[in-house]
Amino acid sequence: MAAATPARLTVLSGPSGVGKGTVVAEVRRRHPEVWVSVSATTRRPRPGEVDGVHYHFVSAAEFDRLIATEGLLEWAEYAGNRYGTPLAPVQAQLATGRPALLEIELQGARQVRARAPEAQLVFLAPPSWAELVSRLAGRGSEPAAVQERRLAIAQAELDSSGEFDVVVVNDDVARAADELVGLLTAPSPGPPAGGSAHE
Template sequence: MSQPQGTIYIVVAPSGAGKTSLVAALLQAEPDVELSVSYTTRAPREGEVNGKSYHFVDRRQFEQMIAEGDFLEYAEVYGNYYGTSARWLRERLAAGRDILLEIDWQGARQVREVFPDAIAVFILPPSIAVLESRLRGRATDSEEVIARRLSEARSEIDLVAEYDYLIVNDDFATARQDLISVIRCQRLTASKQLQRHGSSIAAMQTAR
């Protein structure tokens, strides 16, 4: 038996679609999936831990990392940089670990240029009206910010044909199980199972 190389899973969603909660539920259900911890130049929020929530760096350091080619993907969002470490990702994949990237559509495109076999999942709200209700329910954003997020959501939803799987987060329990099913389905492909159980399968084939 040999350990197949890990798989990259990309999860993208408009703000307010429930991506963070679904990813947390997935990681709890599937501990063999590792969440890639992004680098960012934004300030830590209350409760966030450096190295666990994000790797918090200043803008100068981030731009130096860009120049040195340290990032698999990066983007500037709302005035702050976010990026994924290329070295860490490749090391973990080679060790057979499945890696989840919780990134935006720009990052998803960049990753798939390098790793075309990465599995991309888009989380949809049941409707724009529900999305707006969720954003307002947070009670953290101004009207201007809500309007901008809704406009961006419409633009992101225009790109759904680029993704391998679409999950509608109407009922959380159902969406959670759908996301878990994507991971489990990919692990059962013939190519990966042949790597894991090749010798056992070969023995059964020759046992006439």
């Protein structure tokens, strides 16, 4: 692809309610310099969510336009809404030589793998199924029917963890955040001979 290998792109995935948002927020609290992509979504904002900070909240028509203009690195439909990663900001960040972090679901992680094989895929796993159920319910941000839908998807997502380069167990937020920071800044294992170029 590009002549010089850009800085590392890391994808964090994991089932709804496992604590992705919480762990990423902890990473940013400790390391404000860590760059995290802001996704576009057709989902409605939850109370307290700020447009342009948590997501770019867009209409279905605007999302269609982003797809049509190839403005998204990846996108997926999840539990009845669409979510996608704006491409240009990720390219701009990687061009600075600093890492970029995406927090996205499984179908999107697979698209990133296909499009950018050098990306590092990290799966955030719950300590147990019971703990996942209790975290999702405890967050209280979705009605029971939506929680059920997310848990059904979560089961399939847990089954996919073997596709990821690294599994981080979110037993403790601070510990998981530390592990993620280490992964973001760890040197890429490939390609051969120092990895300065793909040809």
